[in-house]
Amino acid sequence: MKSAVLFVSEEFKEEAIALVKGANYKIVRIYKLPKSPNVKFYIQYDKLQQIKNDEEISTLIVFEQLKPRHFINLRKELKGKEVLDKILLLLEIFALHAGSKEAKMQIELARLKYELPIIKETYTKSKIGEQQGPLGAGTYGVESTIKFYKRRINKLMKELENIKAFKEKSIESNKRNNIPSIGIVGYTNSGKTSLFNSLTGLTQKVDTKLFTTMSPKRYAVSMNNRKIMLVDTVGFIRGIPPQIVDAFFVTLSEAKYSDALILVIDSMLSENFLIETLQSSFEILREIGVSGKPILVALNKIDKIDGDLYKKLNLIEKLSKELYSPIFDVIPISALKRTNLELLRDRIYQLTTQLS
Numbered sequence: 460m461k462s463a464v465l466f467v468s469e470e471f472k473e474e475a476i477a478l479v480k481g482a483n484y485k486i487v488r489i490y491k492l493p494k495s496p497n498v499k500f501y502i503q504y505d506k507l508q509q510i511k512n513d514e515e516i517s518t519l520i521v522f523e524q525l526k527p528r529h530f531i532n533l534r535k536e537l538k539g540k541e542v543l544d545k546i547l548l549l550l551e552i553f554a555l556h557a558g559s560k561e562a563k564m565q566i567e568l569a570r571l572k573y574e575l576p577i578i579k580e581t582y583t584k585s586k587i588g589e590q591q592g593p594l595g596a597g598t599y600g601v602e603s604t605i606k607f608y609k610r611r612i613n614k615l616m617k618e619l620e621n622i623k624a625f626k627e628k629s630i631e632s633n634k635r636n637n638i639p640s641i642g643i644v645g646y647t648n649s650g651k652t653s654l655f656n657s658l659t660g661l662t663q664k665v666d667t668k669l670f671t672t673m674s675p676k677r678y679a680v681s682m683n684n685r686k687i688m689l690v691d692t693v694g695f696i697r698g699i700p701p702q703i704v705d706a707f708f709v710t711l712s713e714a715k716y717s718d719a720l721i722l723v724i725d726s727m728l729s730e731n732f733l734i735e736t737l738q739s740s741f742e743i744l745r746e747i748g749v750s751g752k753p754i755l756v757a758l759n760k761i762d763k764i765d766g767d768l769y770k771k772l773n774l775i776e777k778l779s780k781e782l783y784s785p786i787f788d789v790i791p792i793s794a795l796k797r798t799n800l801e802l803l804r805d806r807i808y809q810l811t812t813q814l815s
Contacts (some may be wrong), residue, residue: 467522592764642717647694
């Protein structure tokens with residue numbers, strides 16, 4: 460396991476720690492992000508020197524989006540240590556869990572598009588003698604790398620467009636066959652896959668690490684003799700970078716093209732974090748084009764909740780209706796213990812009858 464130093468704001472500390480551990484790093488130290496970032500390195504110079512001289516540390520992780528100059532200067536200063544920002548960390552986690560060819564292509568495309576500006580700036584600096592190219596290749600090596608990246612990006616984009624077109628035809632075919640599709644969406648680690656398994660009887664991988672589901676899983680179930688397509692989708696995070704939203708359009712579009720959605724919310728979260736999570740979830744749904752579709756909110760993990768469940772339930776119901784319309788219902792459940800699952804199934808069925 461690689462050892463890492465993490466720079467993160469207090470607001471995102473809990474989430475960042477979970478993500479770093481999910482990427483199989485051992486966190487050696489945690490520092491607060493500077494209020495006024497260093498122009499050259501982003502992080503504080505004295506902290507950078509400590510990291511540089513510590514042989515135990517193999518990776519610097521800055522839980523913020525770095526500019527190309529920050530990557531170039533940090534990598535030059537740290538001489539061989541790995542440098543990741545929030546986006547590269549997320550892509551590394553995605554790569555660990557990518558199960559399909561499509562997901563792997565999406566991850567590669569996102570990484571290439573994100574790294575290309577860094578390589579272009581390296582090229583600019585190498586021309587004026589400030590910086591050697593990747594692995595000391597010089598100007599010619601950087602030019603070759605840029606050409607390769609551009610060719611590969613174009614190829615991946617064409618292949619993903621073909622996948623998108625094929626999926627849209629498949630979705631239209633289901634609609635013609637009168638099979639409603641219900642997308643299961645929500646914050647990472649909210650219990651989406653556990654709910655999918657409970658409703659379908661399948662045994663998809665369930666993990667406490669974030670982003671276990673990296674490509675949507677579709678499965679047809681029968682509810683009151685009505686065939687319904689359930690779709691387990693990739694999880695959300697707060698402030699998901701637009702580069703990743705764009706690159707994962709084909710995956711996230713499962714939510715956009717579903718007839719209705721089940722939004723899974725973790726009832727174990729604190730009241731403040733519940734509010735932030737709900738706001739973030741609806742914001743991401745808007746970003747990917749979800750509008751006007753009925754949403755059924757499932758308040759999950761009620762078997763583990765401490766405190767007043769009904770207070771949280773009332774909060775979620777009130778806030779959901781303020782943030783989005785139409786909210787079909789809010790149901791408290793435990794996907795793991797199967798609490799209220801029959802009630803949820805009944806409400807899903809009732810929802811689909813209103814779609815016809």
